[in-house]
Amino acid sequence: MLELSLSALQVRFPGLAAPALAIERLHIAAGSRVAITGASGSGKSTLVNQLIGLERPRGARIDWSGTDLATLGEGARDRWRGRHVGLVMQDFHLFPGLSALDNVLLPAQLARVADGLCRERAAALLAQVGIRRSRQPAETLSRGEMQRVAVARALLRQPGLLVADEPTASLDADSGAAVADLLLDLASEAGSTLLVVSHDPRLCGRLQRRIELAGGRIVADSAGGTPA
Numbered sequence: 001m002l003e004l005s006l007s008a009l010q011v012r013f014p015g016l017a018a019p020a021l022a023i024e025r026l027h028i029a030a031g032s033r034v035a036i037t038g039a040s041g042s043g044k045s046t047l048v049n050q051l052i053g054l055e056r057p058r059g060a061r062i063d064w065s066g067t068d069l070a071t072l073g074e075g076a077r078d079r080w081r082g083r084h085v086g087l088v089m090q091d092f093h094l095f096p097g098l099s100a101l102d103n104v105l106l107p108a109q110l111a112r113v114a115d116g117l118c119r120e121r122a123a124a125l126l127a128q129v130g131i132r133r134s135r136q137p138a139e140t141l142s143r144g145e146m147q148r149v150a151v152a153r154a155l156l157r158q159p160g161l162l163v164a165d166e167p168t169a170s171l172d173a174d175s176g177a178a179v180a181d182l183l184l185d186l187a188s189e190a191g192s193t194l195l196v197v198s199h200d201p202r203l204c205g206r207l208q209r210r211i212e213l214a215g216g217r218i219v220a221d222s223a224g225g226t227p228a
């Protein structure tokens with residue numbers, strides 16, 4: 001489980017007068033389940049990109065349990081992300097032509113850690129998310145099944161941080177509810193801190209803390225009240 005201590009984060013983009021993101025302080029407790037909400041353009045993706053080290057924070061501190069991403073170069077941030085972050089995206093990001101099982105294993109294979117135990121865990125996770133035909137090519141799965149494979153893949157290495165970006169947005173209500181259940185259950189089982197970017201009120205309502213962004217600032221935080 002990873003714990004976040006963030007301070008003095010500001011992100012500016014060329015052509016924008018105001019910063020796209022300006023967050024003075026943010027603490028996320030290890031093992032907590034947090035929803036990040038806000039209108040389109042409010043800065044959610046910009047924040048997530050910083051939190052998972054896709055961009056280098058400038059002048060900020062983004063410390064996950066003792067590792068400050070601001071002190072790491074790109075390669076070190078990539079390695080940190082590969083080891084500690086599981087990602088579930090709205091449009092699944094599965095590789096067509098590979099089976100469900102091979103999709104779950106791919107990141108571990110690229111990191112050269114796909115040993116026998118890892119394969120057993122991949123098969124067990126697929127069974128847990130309800131995928132019975134693990135050899136089925138990814139492109140022939142239903143959308144709900146694709147997202148369940150993506151959840152299994154994200155959890156394979158028991159990441160300290162699980163990030164889901166609009167995980168239910170392209171699913172029907174039933175599939176969305178099933179994916180929400182799995183995210184919550186499996187994140188606890190794996191001991192992952194869970195961050196979910198979502199507009200889905202049913203999913204957000206099930207998370208213990210909700211942080212709302214507007215204009216790149218935190219305008220409401222159910223853990224700390226509404227900033228003045």
Ligand SMILES: Nc1ncnc2c1ncn2[C@@H]1O[C@H](COP(=O)(O)OP(=O)(O)OP(=O)(O)O)[C@@H](O)[C@H]1O
Pocket residue numbers: 013014015016020038039040041042043044045046047
């Ligand atoms: N690379 C970039 N260059 C210039 N402006 C950018 C860039 N990336 C994001 N922005 C701007 O920063 C602001 C925040 O964008 P961001 O994508 O973080 O919003 P969001 O809340 O994730 O939106 P959505 O819900 O539509 O995905 C927007 O005004 C956007 O146009």
